[in-house]
Amino acid sequence: MNTKLVKTIREAITLAGLKDGMTISFHHHLRNGDYVLNLVMDEIAAMGIRDLTVNASALFDAHAPLLDHIRNRVVRKVQTNYISAGIGRHISAGLMDEPVEYRTHGGRPRDIALGITPIDVAFIAAPCSDRMGNCTGKYGRSACGSLGYAFPDAMYAKKVIVITDELAEYPLTGWSIPEIYVDYVVQIDAIGDPAGIVSGTTRMTRNPVALVMAHTAARVIQNSGLLHDGFSFQTGAGGATLATAMYLKQIMLRDQIHGSYAQGGITGYLVDMLNEGCFRALLDVQCFDLKAAASIRDNPNHCEVGAAQYASAGAKSSIMDSLDVAVLGATEIDTDFNVNVHTDSSGRIMGGSGGHSDAAAGSKLSIITAPLFRGRLPIVRDHVNCISTPGKDIDVLVTQAGIAVNPRREDLRERLTQAGMQVLEITRLRALAEQITGTPAPLPPAGRVIAKVIGRDGTLLDTIGERKEEE
Amino acid sequence: MNTKLVKTIREAITLAGLKDGMTISFHHHLRNGDYVLNLVMDEIAAMGIRDLTVNASALFDAHAPLLDHIRNRVVRKVQTNYISAGIGRHISAGLMDEPVEYRTHGGRPRDIALGITPIDVAFIAAPCSDRMGNCTGKYGRSACGSLGYAFPDAMYAKKVIVITDELAEYPLTGWSIPEIYVDYVVQIDAIGDPAGIVSGTTRMTRNPVALVMAHTAARVIQNSGLLHDGFSFQTGAGGATLATAMYLKQIMLRDQIHGSYAQGGITGYLVDMLNEGCFRALLDVQCFDLKAAASIRDNPNHCEVGAAQYASAGAKSSIMDSLDVAVLGATEIDTDFNVNVHTDSSGRIMGGSGGHSDAAAGSKLSIITAPLFRGRLPIVRDHVNCISTPGKDIDVLVTQAGIAVNPRREDLRERLTQAGMQVLEITRLRALAEQITGTPAPLPPAGRVIAKVIGRDGTLLDTIGERKEEE
Numbered sequence: 001m002n003t004k005l006v007k008t009i010r011e012a013i014t015l016a017g018l019k020d021g022m023t024i025s026f027h028h029h030l031r032n033g034d035y036v037l038n039l040v041m042d043e044i045a046a047m048g049i050r051d052l053t054v055n056a057s058a059l060f061d062a063h064a065p066l067l068d069h070i071r072n073r074v075v076r077k078v079q080t081n082y083i084s085a086g087i088g089r090h091i092s093a094g095l096m097d098e099p100v101e102y103r104t105h106g107g108r109p110r111d112i113a114l115g116i117t118p119i120d121v122a123f124i125a126a127p128c129s130d131r132m133g134n135c136t137g138k139y140g141r142s143a144c145g146s147l148g149y150a151f152p153d154a155m156y157a158k159k160v161i162v163i164t165d166e167l168a169e170y171p172l173t174g175w176s177i178p179e180i181y182v183d184y185v186v187q188i189d190a191i192g193d194p195a196g197i198v199s200g201t202t203r204m205t206r207n208p209v210a211l212v213m214a215h216t217a218a219r220v221i222q223n224s225g226l227l228h229d230g231f232s233f234q235t236g237a238g239g240a241t242l243a244t245a246m247y248l249k250q251i252m253l254r255d256q257i258h259g260s261y262a263q264g265g266i267t268g269y270l271v272d273m274l275n276e277g278c279f280r281a282l283l284d285v286q287c288f289d290l291k292a293a294a295s296i297r298d299n300p301n302h303c304e305v306g307a308a309q310y311a312s313a314g315a316k317s318s319i320m321d322s323l324d325v326a327v328l329g330a331t332e333i334d335t336d337f338n339v340n341v342h343t344d345s346s347g348r349i350m351g352g353s354g355g356h357s358d359a360a361a362g363s364k365l366s367i368i369t370a371p372l373f374r375g376r377l378p379i380v381r382d383h384v385n386c387i388s389t390p391g392k393d394i395d396v397l398v399t400q401a402g403i404a405v406n407p408r409r410e411d412l413r414e415r416l417t418q419a420g421m422q423v424l425e426i427t428r429l430r431a432l433a434e435q436i437t438g439t440p441a442p443l444p445p446a447g448r449v450i451a452k453v454i455g456r457d458g459t460l461l462d463t464i465g466e467r468k469e470e471e
Numbered sequence: 472m473n474t475k476l477v478k479t480i481r482e483a484i485t486l487a488g489l490k491d492g493m494t495i496s497f498h499h500h501l502r503n504g505d506y507v508l509n510l511v512m513d514e515i516a517a518m519g520i521r522d523l524t525v526n527a528s529a530l531f532d533a534h535a536p537l538l539d540h541i542r543n544r545v546v547r548k549v550q551t552n553y554i555s556a557g558i559g560r561h562i563s564a565g566l567m568d569e570p571v572e573y574r575t576h577g578g579r580p581r582d583i584a585l586g587i588t589p590i591d592v593a594f595i596a597a598p599c600s601d602r603m604g605n606c607t608g609k610y611g612r613s614a615c616g617s618l619g620y621a622f623p624d625a626m627y628a629k630k631v632i633v634i635t636d637e638l639a640e641y642p643l644t645g646w647s648i649p650e651i652y653v654d655y656v657v658q659i660d661a662i663g664d665p666a667g668i669v670s671g672t673t674r675m676t677r678n679p680v681a682l683v684m685a686h687t688a689a690r691v692i693q694n695s696g697l698l699h700d701g702f703s704f705q706t707g708a709g710g711a712t713l714a715t716a717m718y719l720k721q722i723m724l725r726d727q728i729h730g731s732y733a734q735g736g737i738t739g740y741l742v743d744m745l746n747e748g749c750f751r752a753l754l755d756v757q758c759f760d761l762k763a764a765a766s767i768r769d770n771p772n773h774c775e776v777g778a779a780q781y782a783s784a785g786a787k788s789s790i791m792d793s794l795d796v797a798v799l800g801a802t803e804i805d806t807d808f809n810v811n812v813h814t815d816s817s818g819r820i821m822g823g824s825g826g827h828s829d830a831a832a833g834s835k836l837s838i839i840t841a842p843l844f845r846g847r848l849p850i851v852r853d854h855v856n857c858i859s860t861p862g863k864d865i866d867v868l869v870t871q872a873g874i875a876v877n878p879r880r881e882d883l884r885e886r887l888t889q890a891g892m893q894v895l896e897i898t899r900l901r902a903l904a905e906q907i908t909g910t911p912a913p914l915p916p917a918g919r920v921i922a923k924v925i926g927r928d929g930t931l932l933d934t935i936g937e938r939k940e941e942e
């Protein structure tokens with residue numbers, strides 16, 4: 001019987017011909033429950049292979065063992081779209097000689113497809129695979145739903161290794177990635193911790209500030225002229241962004257508005273909106289909870305999209321290009337509407353663009369929901385520490401104290417004011433923030449460049465400087 | 472609203488930048504009902520563009536107007552996997568200066584992916600598309616089911632034009648080809664004649680010779696050692712090959728054998744076998760009838776596969792590599808088991824490999840069903856006029872007068888004889904044929920090369936020589 005099954009990860013690495021200095025890749029659908037990146041990196045380290053570039057669609061705190069592989073020069077360079085704070089602060093402290101290359105969820109597939117960031121060996125954690133590598137995230141005890149971010153890795157890497165903990169009879173139907181791209185399949189005991197892969201349910205926030213912002217954001221959408229039959233929508237899984245969907249749903253059901261689709265990372269809340277007729281389809285690059293993972297398995301209108309189809313500016317089009325409204329977050333936003341989602345207020349890495357810049361650029365209306373301040377730090381500032389998404393792509397800022405519209409969107413300001421909404425200057429929101437927090441002291445100058453922020457079109461947007469721990 | 476819709480085929484051709492000497496491509500899922508190839512070629516001719524290479528996955532008699540475009544030098548060269556007799560005899564008569572390049576259904580996607588046969592502009596006839604080019608064959612009044620042969624064209628052509636007669640709301644879910652590959656969408660009145668696209672139902676043959684061969688072929692499969700749970704199968708839509716499925720079904724139901732999948736071009740007969748539990752899945756690159764087209768739309772275990780996944784020897788694997796048994800036809804077979812499906816007994820083009828060579832090479836057991844003679848011409852001969860599939864890839868010949876096993880498969884001959892089946896030498900079958908038909912006079916020498924037969928791995932298998940009409 002024809003098979004691509006090999007016994008161990010090590011055997012697959014050997015067969016794939018991995019050598020010093022090559023590039024390997026990982027996807028992040030198993031999120032903070034992922035075991036695969038660490039298992040593979042430990043094996044590579046034990047094999048004595050060094051100076052690798054790791055291209056991972058995102059890095060979570062579960063991947064902290066990677067830090068030791070960086071220290072030991074197993075890993076020389078990192079390319080990613082997101083780094084969680086637990087890893088980020090070490091990168092910020094100057095762990096790596098070479099700067100991290102940050103991309104967006106749309107820039108990564110673009111640069112892989114264009115050969116700008118070639119991959120030698122892709123490791124694909126797959127909750128279910130057959131012996132020939134037809135694999136999916138929809139089935140198996142580690143089911144995570146969509147495997148969209150891994151599509152470009154599978155299509156363009158020279159060698160592709162699928163690592164699974166559930167082997168299906170050939171042929172697995174409903175594959176996410178077909179066998180034509182796969183070289184080797186390894187079955188292991190567990191590819192991840194189900195509790196960390198998808199949350200049980202995405203909880204709706206009860207934070208009153210978040211609810212106020214969400215309610216306002218929903219009114220902005222309602223009055224934008226975009227909320228009619230065919231409406232399309234992207235939002236996140238966190239606080240105010242998800243709560244915006246809650247208020248939006250009330251409006252859509254009340255006014256019998258039948259949207260076309262919601263997209264991006266998908267929560268059970270958006271599944272409910274699909275099932276209640278708010279949308280005709282969900283286009284899903286990442287499932288955030290169990291309800292989303294079950295829905296993408298069972299509902300043909302809940303469709304998996306690859307990273308290129310989600311967001312690539314290099315594709316002939318992506319679903320971003322048809323998006324009406326995106327509701328996004330920010331760790332900082334400045335008076336030119338530039339948004340920072342890479343660093344915290346001390347300039348240390350604690351995130352990344354993910355699909356932020358892509359959705360902001362693609363959507364007809366991009367809304368940032370952000371509180372005026374967090375702790376004692378203002379969120380609206382003169383200049384962000386890092387430009388993650390350029391201000392030209394942001395239309396509206398919603399805070400608990402009011403909204404500001406990008407001067408570039410005078411048409412929108414008029415619509416909103418005519419609808420009775422008060423629109424403030426963004427400098428006024430900054431002043432309101434600083435009334436409470438005081439004017440923040442400027443950060444001391446950063447050190448050498450430890451990360452480059454590359455925009456979705458491949459241009460350098462900004463750099464992030466070293467911040468020693470003692471600062 | 473973002474859209475790729477343009478008003479006319481001409482506008483799309485102009486926008487795509489089509490110029491003299493370029494290569495354009497077409498797929499053949501609309502079969503003899505296709506309007507699109509002719510509409511596009513007429514438009515190109517009217518625009519004065521010349522010297523094109525046409526890469527079409529197959530050409531049917533409905534495409535006869537292409538002959539005039541060849542005469543007028545709009546078309547300089549043809550690359551294809553199949554040419555029906557009505558067009559083939561003109562090619563054989565010397566219509567073209569450059570030889571036709573024949574490939575297989577697996578060789579075509581291989582050579583497109585490798586850049587051996589680059590495509591400048593692909594024209595994709597799609598029974599349903601949205602404004603951004605997400606398109607499928609599953610819906611619409613011209614529904615044809617799978618669009619698998621068009622996948623490589625979409626993925627690798629520099630420009631891709633989708634031509635549809637049914638525009639769906641964005642986003643079309645259940646796309647065959649996603650928008651990331653599509654440049655322009657044109658809506659026209661009709662892309663084809665439904666009567667010619669898929670037949671109403673595929674009729675089971677009543678020809679007694681075909682039924683005898685089919686019954687024998689099913690017994691060969693039964694006694695081959697391959698017919699057990701997990702069994703996989705490919706057969707055609709014609710006479711004895713489809714009838715083999717009928718007898719096989721009886722055996723599988725009686726003996727409660729649960730196969731894994733049937734693949735290739737799919738008929739309603741195979742759909743019945745899926746629904747009755749003979750197979751767990753259908754992997755479909757081409758629907759032959761209405762029942763197949765409805766099933767691929769409605770049954771998630773009836774899966775669309777692209778041409779590379781079906782058969783490419785350049786992919787990391789294709790479903791061919793897991794295939795147990797293929798039942799195939801032949802216009803001639805010689806005593807070395809070489810098979811001809813390109814030319815008739817007078818040496819004139821009337822077909823092509825399609826997936827013949829791919830299935831023969833990939834399967835563990837390849838069976839040719841062919842009558843000893845057709846009309847007054849023997850089918851089993853000393854040498855075939857054209858080697859379409861090399862004898863090394865053929866295991867068994869089944870005729871109405873008995874079976875022959877390739878000497879390469881002594882193991883199989885033993886199995887069959889132990890099961891009580893009489894196995895003859897293939898030379899004996901040739902002699903039996905010639906007893907009835909007489910020894911055929913050798914064909915007069917052919918003229919210059921008018922077609923090259925390129926194997927699935929890219930090597931030249933054979934050439935076909937000119938045959939003037941008056942011969």
